[in-house]
Amino acid sequence: MTDIVVPKGLWDTQKTPEGIVANWFFADGGNVPEGATVAELMVEKSTFDIAAPNAGRLHIVVAKDGVVKPETVIGRIDGV
């Protein structure tokens, strides 16, 4: 099980404390390839793509529209 983490320092939290998960690009429980863009975050009007750290089955922890910060675990991947 690998965590999908919002990278530390992805945006300046002094200016904007929080962002949201704008989109998940795979369904909960779906199989994802390593490196695939699994989610998109929105901070103000900027977006950041989040890649799968490895291949496996996706478990969504923070649903679409959920609030996130750097280092938040937004999902997990069960290795296959």
Next chain:
Amino acid sequence: MSSNRIMTVSRAISEAIAQEMRSDPNVFVMGEDIGAYGGIFGATSGLLGEFGDARVRDTPISETAFIGAGVGAAMAGMRPIVELMFVDFFGVCMDAIYNLAAKNIYFSGGNCKVPMVIMMATGGGYSDAGQHSQTLHATFAHLPGLKVVAPSNAYDAKGLMTAAIRDDGPVIFMFHKGLQGLAWMASPEGAATELPEESYALPFGEAKILRPGKDITIVAISMMVHHALEAANALARDGIDAEVIDLRTLVPLDRKTVIKSVAKTGRLVVVDEDYKSFGLTAEIITSVAEENPSYFKSPPRRLAVPDVPIPYSRPMEQFVLPDAADIAAAVRASLGKAA
């Protein structure tokens, strides 16, 4: 190879463009903020990094110049994709669109093709006022020489964009802002879809029956398809079985699928986010009436913007835009049932 990715419409469009750019060096993109920004509605995201600024060209705010340049490039053998940003901005560059792009193949006796895609964002519902919220479907569909496509979901968007780029004539590619899957604008369930990773093209002029039904036909395009499906699902709970047709392309128009459906159901509601008069709704109803007016068991009904500019005020805008409740009410009235 099929994929279980759930792609937004914006990413589906940019994937189609990227795949055609990889396979054909004559394909390039230009427009305002389509480079580093990726298009203000995301339709060109990621392209600059892969293809560089010679093939992904940011332009000044000069639509007359860059739409005209696109026509020239197309006639010289390139396959430009030019983004107008908002459909509402056509006013300053319409000569290049309807006198040059649309007509040059006729004026040259078929010798000068214009293989060009002009893509643009349509639609309202988010308080962006009357110069940023129109669809103008009929304005473009009315003019001979242009093909006009307006997908309702990511699968269709990718396949229709691929077909548009490969087409040897000018194609107006209309994507609805509220369907793009942008982080800052909500989109309906069903706009983002699974779709194949490999390239594929969908034929123009083939409507899709999204929900078969026997009691009434609802015809829609673009965003209104989602409202029609929502209405059909609500009506089903009351035992009304509505057939929902997504036209997908305005030009060419799949009249046959609509006529066949109304021949079966006997009733028709047409819904469009464009202005009501002289538009898509009248064209669809006429197509059936010309074939056989006796197909209609009750007068056909149309829902569209009631011939006023789209208001900025949210309550006023929501009032003029057709929604699922309006469609369901029109269906009930057509069937002679109380709302």
